[in-house]
Amino acid sequence: MPVAVRTEPPIGTVVPEEVAQRVTQSFRGGPTTTPAAGPRPSPVPTPLPMAAGHRLLIYKQDPSVAELGIRTVFVQSTILNGPADTRIRTELPGVTPVGRNIDGDFIFPPNSPQFDCAHTFAVVRETLSMYERHNGGRPLPFAWNSGSNTDPITVFPRAGIDANAFYSRTAKALKFFSFTPPGASRPVMTNNSFDVVTHEMAHAILDGIKPGWIGTVDNPPQTGGLHEAFGDLTAIFMTLSQADQAEAFVAATKADLHATSFLPAMGEEFGAAFGLPFGLRNADNDLRLSDVGNEVHDISQVFTGGVYDILADVFAFELSRQRQVKSPTQILMEVASSLCKLLFDAIVASPRTGATYADVVGQLVRKSAERDDPPIYRTCILNRFAVREVVEPPVSLDELMSGNMDMANPHYTGGGDAKRIPEVRPADEKSASLRAVQDRSGCCGTMQMPEFRVVPADRLATRGPLTDEDILAAELAELRESFGKLDQNR
Numbered sequence: 001m002p003v004a005v006r007t008e009p010p011i012g013t014v015v016p017e018e019v020a021q022r023v024t025q026s027f028r029g030g031p032t033t034t035p036a037a038g039p040r041p042s043p044v045p046t047p048l049p050m051a052a053g054h055r056l057l058i059y060k061q062d063p064s065v066a067e068l069g070i071r072t073v074f075v076q077s078t079i080l081n082g083p084a085d086t087r088i089r090t091e092l093p094g095v096t097p098v099g100r101n102i103d104g105d106f107i108f109p110p111n112s113p114q115f116d117c118a119h120t121f122a123v124v125r126e127t128l129s130m131y132e133r134h135n136g137g138r139p140l141p142f143a144w145n146s147g148s149n150t151d152p153i154t155v156f157p158r159a160g161i162d163a164n165a166f167y168s169r170t171a172k173a174l175k176f177f178s179f180t181p182p183g184a185s186r187p188v189m190t191n192n193s194f195d196v197v198t199h200e201m202a203h204a205i206l207d208g209i210k211p212g213w214i215g216t217v218d219n220p221p222q223t224g225g226l227h228e229a230f231g232d233l234t235a236i237f238m239t240l241s242q243a244d245q246a247e248a249f250v251a252a253t254k255a256d257l258h259a260t261s262f263l264p265a266m267g268e269e270f271g272a273a274f275g276l277p278f279g280l281r282n283a284d285n286d287l288r289l290s291d292v293g294n295e296v297h298d299i300s301q302v303f304t305g306g307v308y309d310i311l312a313d314v315f316a317f318e319l320s321r322q323r324q325v326k327s328p329t330q331i332l333m334e335v336a337s338s339l340c341k342l343l344f345d346a347i348v349a350s351p352r353t354g355a356t357y358a359d360v361v362g363q364l365v366r367k368s369a370e371r372d373d374p375p376i377y378r379t380c381i382l383n384r385f386a387v388r389e390v391v392e393p394p395v396s397l398d399e400l401m402s403g404n405m406d407m408a409n410p411h412y413t414g415g416g417d418a419k420r421i422p423e424v425r426p427a428d429e430k431s432a433s434l435r436a437v438q439d440r441s442g443c444c445g446t447m448q449m450p451e452f453r454v455v456p457a458d459r460l461a462t463r464g465p466l467t468d469e470d471i472l473a474a475e476l477a478e479l480r481e482s483f484g485k486l487d488q489n490r
């Protein structure tokens, strides 16, 4: 495939040396202010945090997104040299384990391999922590975890040369590669992309929650679409869980989620390298199921776009309701967190294999009612997915299509019964996205892994390690049958 190369903005991690030095210097050693001379009053005890934590530096978005740069994250759990903790290890031969400084922090100059280790670990850790909070603070297992297996996931920030990044269950790993597009002077490091790292970690997390969803065998294209969409939506929810990014987004767009911005664009740098103007995919799209066939990456954008529209609708409603008492940034962060939790709960409640968009939309509606969201939340969920031809419209969509939704009214239903939870049915049972085999040619590296293309959904749904024998099981069975016939003919 010919690859169009975009040279502006520059490709690759570009952090000027003087900035890199200044950033790292500010964290090194000693107090930043000189204590005043004179007698010290006897100190009054102050409450201290329950546990110590560590500071790590991360790239906020892709390095190619000009307005955003590097920031510190504070992780309040124990991180060992590696960086490593009970759930996540980091592996870069010749570099790891990367050590903490005297303050217990992982602070390194940007562009260095040590920075990449700390950054990738931090983003993976934060992604897992976000969903564990939505899980009531309980740990979320990886697909191989059980009472007798607490193996962590291993993160490879610089796994080699390839235009790829993936999660593998057999390897219990996340691998991030780098590549230099033709004509470019610097490589694209996939681990430097906040979107790519959160997307791939989301595959690992969803595989732990619903191990039966990731394979192509016995699952319709929509189940694959849920996996890809979960990755992209996780990147958006992670971005909006960080106050400085949410603030930058609100300011850049004047609180309009449909204005052009960095938020709905995924993997900008990765996309720029392939000549795609909106990154690898665009969450703020208008795709309907009839616009896509059975290609899973395209299908995923229908679901991602639906949830993004709901985020915009609910934000508009809550902004009108709470603008006198909260800042737009605070409202946006709360709405995004609440929608992320709703999606998480809906996925947990969906079928163990073969889940469809209508299954998850039905659970979104049910869970929203169970937690007493205003009826307008359900109206937005159903309307947006009805427009995208995912579910049957419960009421006429005339008001939505003519822009007449009463977005300030918490009881708005567009003509439906606010007290009744409507039946959610797929709009088109014959859609290729429900019946065809999965075409994953446009998906990320995870979805292309052989282990997810040959192992039956029921086997994948069984918690525990996945081995090469599982991948070869069907072929081995064929061989045994064939060799058995030889025995009979002897």
Ligand SMILES: [Zn+2]
Binding pocket: 199, 203, 227, 228, 231, 443, 444, 445, 446, 447
């Ligand atoms: Zn993916």
